[in-house]
Amino acid sequence: MSQAAVKPDTRQFRDALGSFTTGVTIVTTVDAEGRDIGLTANSFNSVSLDPPMVLWSLAKTSLSLAAFVHNPHFAVHILAADQRAISDLFAKRGADKFAGTTLARGEGGVPLLEGCSARFQCRTAFRYEGGDHEIFVGEVMRFDHFDKPPLVFHSGKYGLVVKQAASPAPVPVDEAAAESSFSRDFLGYLLGAAYSQLFKPIRDEFSRRGLSENEYYLLSILGVDEDLPLDEIGTLMSFAGHTLGEELIAGLAGRGLLVRGDGRLSLTDSGRRAMIELFAVAKSAESDAESELDYSESQLLKQLLRRVIRSTSRGLPPLLRKR
Ligand SMILES: Cc1cc2nc3c(=O)[nH]c(=O)nc-3n(C[C@H](O)[C@H](O)[C@H](O)COP(=O)(O)O)c2cc1C
CATH class of the missing domain: 1.10.10.10 (Winged helix-like DNA-binding domain superfamily/Winged helix DNA-binding domain)
Known part of the structure:
Protein backbone atom coordinates (compact mmCIF):
# COMPACT_ATOMS: atom_id res chain seq x y z
CA MET A 1 0.00 0.00 0.00
CA SER A 2 1.41 3.36 -0.93
CA GLN A 3 0.82 6.50 0.98
CA ALA A 4 1.07 10.00 -0.42
CA ALA A 5 2.97 12.51 1.67
CA VAL A 6 0.36 15.04 2.66
CA LYS A 7 1.26 18.44 3.98
CA PRO A 8 -0.88 18.48 7.08
CA ASP A 9 -3.64 21.02 7.21
CA THR A 10 -2.36 23.34 9.94
CA ARG A 11 -5.69 23.58 11.77
CA GLN A 12 -6.25 19.83 11.80
CA PHE A 13 -2.62 19.17 12.72
CA ARG A 14 -2.86 21.63 15.63
CA ASP A 15 -6.14 20.02 16.79
CA ALA A 16 -4.56 16.57 16.72
CA LEU A 17 -1.53 17.81 18.68
CA GLY A 18 -3.90 19.48 21.16
CA SER A 19 -5.14 16.06 22.25
CA PHE A 20 -1.81 15.70 24.06
CA THR A 21 -2.38 17.21 27.51
CA THR A 22 0.47 19.30 28.90
CA GLY A 23 1.26 21.54 31.82
CA VAL A 24 1.90 25.24 31.23
CA THR A 25 5.24 26.97 31.84
CA ILE A 26 6.67 30.46 31.67
CA VAL A 27 10.27 30.54 30.45
CA THR A 28 12.31 33.62 31.38
CA THR A 29 15.71 35.10 30.64
CA VAL A 30 17.45 38.49 30.37
CA ASP A 31 18.30 40.04 26.99
CA ALA A 32 21.56 41.70 25.89
CA GLU A 33 20.28 45.09 27.16
CA GLY A 34 19.50 43.63 30.61
CA ARG A 35 15.70 43.58 30.06
CA ASP A 36 13.62 40.80 31.56
CA ILE A 37 12.12 38.53 28.87
CA GLY A 38 9.58 35.73 29.21
CA LEU A 39 6.83 33.83 27.45
CA THR A 40 4.26 31.14 28.06
CA ALA A 41 5.28 27.74 26.67
CA ASN A 42 3.77 24.28 26.86
CA SER A 43 6.45 22.61 24.71
CA PHE A 44 8.43 21.85 27.88
CA ASN A 45 9.50 18.29 28.61
CA SER A 46 11.97 16.34 30.68
CA VAL A 47 14.91 14.83 28.77
CA SER A 48 17.47 13.26 31.09
CA LEU A 49 17.89 12.56 34.80
CA ASP A 50 21.69 12.23 34.79
CA PRO A 51 22.78 14.78 33.77
CA PRO A 52 19.51 16.58 34.61
CA MET A 53 18.15 18.03 31.36
CA VAL A 54 14.93 19.54 30.07
CA LEU A 55 13.80 20.94 26.72
CA TRP A 56 11.32 23.38 25.24
CA SER A 57 10.85 24.96 21.83
CA LEU A 58 10.44 28.57 20.80
CA ALA A 59 8.77 29.87 17.63
CA LYS A 60 11.30 31.56 15.35
CA THR A 61 8.83 34.44 15.00
CA SER A 62 8.92 35.11 18.77
CA LEU A 63 10.14 38.54 19.85
CA SER A 64 12.05 36.69 22.60
CA LEU A 65 14.18 34.52 20.27
CA ALA A 66 17.23 36.82 20.20
CA ALA A 67 17.33 36.97 24.01
CA PHE A 68 17.25 33.16 24.44
CA VAL A 69 19.91 32.73 21.74
CA HIS A 70 22.13 35.38 23.34
CA ASN A 71 21.77 34.37 27.02
CA PRO A 72 22.90 30.87 28.03
CA HIS A 73 20.72 31.00 31.17
CA PHE A 74 16.96 30.59 31.39
CA ALA A 75 14.41 29.58 34.01
CA VAL A 76 11.34 27.40 33.46
CA HIS A 77 8.38 27.93 35.81
CA ILE A 78 5.74 25.20 35.89
CA LEU A 79 2.56 27.14 36.56
CA ALA A 80 0.18 26.33 39.40
CA ALA A 81 -3.56 25.88 38.90
CA ASP A 82 -4.30 29.44 40.11
CA GLN A 83 -1.84 31.09 37.66
CA ARG A 84 -4.01 31.29 34.57
CA ALA A 85 -3.91 35.10 34.48
CA ILE A 86 -0.10 35.23 34.38
CA SER A 87 -0.09 32.53 31.69
CA ASP A 88 -2.37 34.72 29.54
CA LEU A 89 -0.20 37.78 30.19
CA PHE A 90 3.04 36.04 29.16
CA ALA A 91 1.34 34.71 26.02
CA LYS A 92 0.73 38.29 24.78
CA ARG A 93 3.27 39.28 22.16
CA GLY A 94 5.26 42.33 23.17
CA ALA A 95 3.23 42.92 26.39
CA ASP A 96 4.75 44.59 29.45
CA LYS A 97 4.96 41.23 31.17
CA PHE A 98 6.95 41.89 34.34
CA ALA A 99 5.29 45.14 35.55
CA GLY A 100 4.22 44.81 39.18
CA THR A 101 5.52 41.23 39.50
CA THR A 102 7.53 40.13 42.54
CA LEU A 103 10.80 38.74 41.24
CA ALA A 104 13.84 36.98 42.62
CA ARG A 105 17.05 36.51 40.59
CA GLY A 106 18.54 33.18 39.61
CA GLU A 107 21.58 31.83 37.76
CA GLY A 108 22.87 34.46 35.33
CA GLY A 109 20.48 37.05 36.85
CA VAL A 110 17.40 35.56 35.14
CA PRO A 111 14.04 36.62 36.61
CA LEU A 112 12.37 34.05 38.90
CA LEU A 113 8.60 34.25 39.36
CA GLU A 114 6.75 33.37 42.56
CA GLY A 115 3.71 31.16 43.13
CA CYS A 116 4.51 28.40 40.64
CA SER A 117 4.42 24.68 41.19
CA ALA A 118 8.08 24.00 40.30
CA ARG A 119 10.98 26.04 38.91
CA PHE A 120 14.11 24.97 37.00
CA GLN A 121 17.15 27.20 36.49
CA CYS A 122 19.01 26.03 33.40
CA ARG A 123 22.01 26.64 31.17
CA THR A 124 21.51 26.02 27.46
CA ALA A 125 23.42 22.82 26.64
CA PHE A 126 22.22 22.34 23.04
CA ARG A 127 20.16 24.23 20.53
CA TYR A 128 18.54 22.57 17.50
CA GLU A 129 16.65 23.68 14.44
CA GLY A 130 13.11 22.34 14.66
CA GLY A 131 11.25 23.55 11.57
CA ASP A 132 9.58 26.83 12.47
CA HIS A 133 10.77 26.45 16.09
CA GLU A 134 14.15 26.50 17.81
CA ILE A 135 14.62 23.69 20.35
CA PHE A 136 16.46 24.54 23.56
CA VAL A 137 17.90 21.73 25.68
CA GLY A 138 18.91 23.02 29.08
CA GLU A 139 21.05 21.48 31.79
CA VAL A 140 19.29 22.05 35.10
CA MET A 141 21.57 23.86 37.57
CA ARG A 142 19.03 24.31 40.41
CA PHE A 143 15.39 23.59 40.93
CA ASP A 144 12.58 24.29 43.42
CA HIS A 145 9.50 22.16 43.95
CA PHE A 146 6.60 23.92 45.69
CA ASP A 147 4.18 21.03 45.39
CA LYS A 148 1.16 23.07 44.25
CA PRO A 149 -1.44 21.53 41.89
CA PRO A 150 -0.54 22.42 38.29
CA LEU A 151 -2.31 24.33 35.54
CA VAL A 152 -3.12 22.06 32.59
CA PHE A 153 -3.55 22.74 28.86
CA HIS A 154 -5.61 20.53 26.57
CA SER A 155 -7.18 21.16 23.14
CA GLY A 156 -6.45 24.88 23.34
CA LYS A 157 -8.08 25.29 26.76
CA TYR A 158 -6.86 25.45 30.34
CA GLY A 159 -7.81 22.62 32.64
CA LEU A 160 -7.33 21.32 36.14
CA VAL A 161 -6.02 17.97 37.29
CA VAL A 162 -8.46 15.63 38.97
CA LYS A 163 -6.78 12.60 40.42
CA GLN A 164 -8.54 9.31 39.85
CA ALA A 165 -9.59 7.42 42.96
CA ALA A 166 -7.03 4.74 43.94
CA SER A 167 -9.66 2.11 43.18
CA PRO A 168 -12.73 2.48 40.95
CA ALA A 169 -15.95 3.74 42.59
CA PRO A 170 -17.68 0.80 44.30
CA VAL A 171 -20.54 -0.68 42.31
CA PRO A 172 -23.77 -0.56 44.39
CA VAL A 173 -24.52 -4.01 45.75
CA ASP A 174 -28.25 -3.62 45.30
C1 LIG B 1 -0.66 27.58 26.73
C2 LIG B 1 0.29 28.22 25.77
C3 LIG B 1 1.42 27.54 25.37
C4 LIG B 1 2.34 28.10 24.48
N1 LIG B 1 3.46 27.41 24.15
C5 LIG B 1 4.39 27.99 23.35
C6 LIG B 1 5.61 27.31 23.07
O1 LIG B 1 5.87 26.21 23.56
N2 LIG B 1 6.52 27.92 22.26
C7 LIG B 1 6.28 29.15 21.71
O2 LIG B 1 7.14 29.67 20.99
N3 LIG B 1 5.11 29.82 21.97
C8 LIG B 1 4.18 29.28 22.79
N4 LIG B 1 3.02 29.94 23.09
C9 LIG B 1 2.79 31.24 22.47
C10 LIG B 1 3.61 32.34 23.13
O3 LIG B 1 3.41 32.39 24.54
C11 LIG B 1 3.21 33.67 22.51
O4 LIG B 1 3.43 33.61 21.14
C12 LIG B 1 3.95 34.87 23.07
O5 LIG B 1 3.32 36.01 22.55
C13 LIG B 1 5.37 34.94 22.67
O6 LIG B 1 5.82 36.14 23.22
P1 LIG B 1 6.92 37.04 22.52
O7 LIG B 1 6.62 37.10 21.03
O8 LIG B 1 6.80 38.33 23.25
O9 LIG B 1 8.21 36.32 22.75
C14 LIG B 1 2.11 29.40 23.97
C15 LIG B 1 0.96 30.10 24.36
C16 LIG B 1 0.07 29.51 25.25
C17 LIG B 1 -1.16 30.27 25.69
Missing part, protein backbone atom coordinates in the same frame (compact mmCIF):
# COMPACT_ATOMS: atom_id res chain seq x y z
CA GLU A 175 -28.77 -2.83 41.62
CA ALA A 176 -32.49 -2.21 42.17
CA ALA A 177 -31.69 0.39 44.83
CA ALA A 178 -29.17 1.98 42.49
CA GLU A 179 -31.92 2.44 39.92
CA SER A 180 -34.20 4.05 42.48
CA SER A 181 -34.15 7.80 42.93
CA PHE A 182 -33.40 7.24 46.63
CA SER A 183 -30.12 5.41 46.09
CA ARG A 184 -26.94 6.78 47.63
CA ASP A 185 -25.71 7.43 44.12
CA PHE A 186 -28.57 9.80 43.38
CA LEU A 187 -27.31 13.33 42.80
CA GLY A 188 -30.08 14.75 44.99
CA TYR A 189 -29.04 12.49 47.88
CA LEU A 190 -25.36 13.45 47.50
CA LEU A 191 -26.13 17.18 47.29
CA GLY A 192 -28.57 16.98 50.21
CA ALA A 193 -26.18 15.01 52.44
CA ALA A 194 -23.26 17.31 51.61
CA TYR A 195 -25.41 20.40 52.21
CA SER A 196 -26.84 19.27 55.53
CA GLN A 197 -23.37 18.34 56.87
CA LEU A 198 -21.76 21.53 55.59
CA PHE A 199 -24.62 23.59 57.01
CA LYS A 200 -24.60 22.05 60.51
CA PRO A 201 -22.05 24.42 62.15
CA ILE A 202 -23.85 27.39 60.55
CA ARG A 203 -27.21 26.17 61.86
CA ASP A 204 -25.69 25.65 65.33
CA GLU A 205 -24.34 29.22 65.28
CA PHE A 206 -27.52 30.98 64.21
CA SER A 207 -29.57 28.89 66.66
CA ARG A 208 -27.13 29.89 69.44
CA ARG A 209 -27.88 33.50 68.52
CA GLY A 210 -31.63 32.81 68.82
CA LEU A 211 -32.30 33.04 65.08
CA SER A 212 -34.65 30.71 63.21
CA GLU A 213 -33.68 29.30 59.80
CA ASN A 214 -36.21 31.66 58.18
CA GLU A 215 -34.63 34.66 59.94
CA TYR A 216 -31.11 33.53 59.08
CA TYR A 217 -32.10 33.09 55.46
CA LEU A 218 -33.55 36.60 55.20
CA LEU A 219 -30.47 38.14 56.87
CA SER A 220 -28.11 36.21 54.58
CA ILE A 221 -29.96 37.48 51.46
CA LEU A 222 -29.49 41.03 52.75
CA GLY A 223 -25.85 40.24 53.60
CA VAL A 224 -25.18 39.34 49.97
CA ASP A 225 -27.38 41.97 48.22
CA GLU A 226 -27.71 45.15 50.26
CA ASP A 227 -30.91 47.17 50.10
CA LEU A 228 -33.15 44.85 48.06
CA PRO A 229 -36.80 45.59 47.13
CA LEU A 230 -39.29 43.50 49.08
CA ASP A 231 -40.71 41.65 46.06
CA GLU A 232 -37.23 40.41 45.03
CA ILE A 233 -36.51 39.27 48.58
CA GLY A 234 -39.86 37.44 48.62
CA THR A 235 -38.96 35.63 45.37
CA LEU A 236 -35.55 34.60 46.71
CA MET A 237 -37.07 33.40 49.99
CA SER A 238 -39.79 31.33 48.32
CA PHE A 239 -37.23 29.74 45.98
CA ALA A 240 -35.54 28.22 49.04
CA GLY A 241 -38.85 27.21 50.64
CA HIS A 242 -39.08 30.18 53.05
CA THR A 243 -41.72 32.87 53.37
CA LEU A 244 -41.27 36.56 53.83
CA GLY A 245 -44.00 37.69 56.23
CA GLU A 246 -44.69 40.84 58.21
CA GLU A 247 -43.99 39.00 61.45
CA LEU A 248 -40.53 37.93 60.27
CA ILE A 249 -39.59 41.48 59.24
CA ALA A 250 -41.01 43.05 62.40
CA GLY A 251 -39.19 40.51 64.63
CA LEU A 252 -35.77 41.21 63.08
CA ALA A 253 -36.41 44.98 62.96
CA GLY A 254 -37.44 44.87 66.65
CA ARG A 255 -34.09 43.22 67.47
CA GLY A 256 -32.25 45.99 65.61
CA LEU A 257 -30.91 43.70 62.85
CA LEU A 258 -32.64 45.26 59.85
CA VAL A 259 -34.48 48.42 58.85
CA ARG A 260 -37.35 48.88 56.48
CA GLY A 261 -37.76 51.92 54.30
CA ASP A 262 -39.49 52.75 51.05
CA GLY A 263 -40.42 49.18 50.09
CA ARG A 264 -36.87 47.95 50.73
CA LEU A 265 -35.03 46.13 53.50
CA SER A 266 -31.43 46.60 54.57
CA LEU A 267 -29.19 45.44 57.40
CA THR A 268 -28.39 47.72 60.34
CA ASP A 269 -24.81 47.94 61.61
CA SER A 270 -25.47 45.24 64.18
CA GLY A 271 -27.25 43.11 61.53
CA ARG A 272 -24.20 43.47 59.29
CA ARG A 273 -21.84 42.57 62.15
CA ALA A 274 -23.92 39.46 62.95
CA MET A 275 -23.82 38.41 59.30
CA ILE A 276 -20.06 38.95 59.03
CA GLU A 277 -19.63 36.65 62.03
CA LEU A 278 -22.01 34.07 60.56
CA PHE A 279 -20.24 34.24 57.17
CA ALA A 280 -16.95 33.56 58.98
CA VAL A 281 -18.50 30.38 60.42
CA ALA A 282 -19.77 29.50 56.93
CA LYS A 283 -16.30 30.05 55.42
CA SER A 284 -14.71 27.82 58.03
CA ALA A 285 -17.39 25.13 57.42
CA GLU A 286 -16.58 25.41 53.70
CA SER A 287 -12.86 24.94 54.24
CA ASP A 288 -13.53 21.92 56.51
CA ALA A 289 -15.76 20.45 53.79
CA GLU A 290 -12.99 20.98 51.23
CA SER A 291 -10.19 19.67 53.46
CA GLU A 292 -9.76 16.50 51.41
CA LEU A 293 -9.86 18.34 48.09
CA ASP A 294 -6.92 20.19 46.59
CA TYR A 295 -7.34 23.56 44.85
CA SER A 296 -8.11 22.02 41.45
CA GLU A 297 -10.67 19.61 42.83
CA SER A 298 -12.56 22.24 44.80
CA GLN A 299 -12.58 24.58 41.77
CA LEU A 300 -13.87 21.75 39.62
CA LEU A 301 -16.57 20.78 42.15
CA LYS A 302 -17.84 24.39 42.21
CA GLN A 303 -17.76 24.65 38.41
CA LEU A 304 -19.77 21.43 38.06
CA LEU A 305 -22.30 22.47 40.70
CA ARG A 306 -22.76 25.83 38.92
CA ARG A 307 -23.51 23.88 35.75
CA VAL A 308 -26.05 21.69 37.58
CA ILE A 309 -27.69 24.84 39.00
CA ARG A 310 -27.76 26.43 35.54
CA SER A 311 -29.30 23.38 33.91
CA THR A 312 -31.89 22.90 36.66
CA SER A 313 -32.84 26.58 36.83
CA ARG A 314 -33.99 26.97 33.22
CA GLY A 315 -37.39 28.66 33.20
CA LEU A 316 -36.90 30.32 36.58
CA PRO A 317 -36.93 34.14 36.91
CA PRO A 318 -33.54 35.69 35.91
CA LEU A 319 -33.05 36.87 39.51
CA LEU A 320 -32.86 33.24 40.66
CA ARG A 321 -30.80 32.00 37.73
CA LYS A 322 -27.98 34.49 38.30
CA ARG A 323 -27.54 33.63 42.01
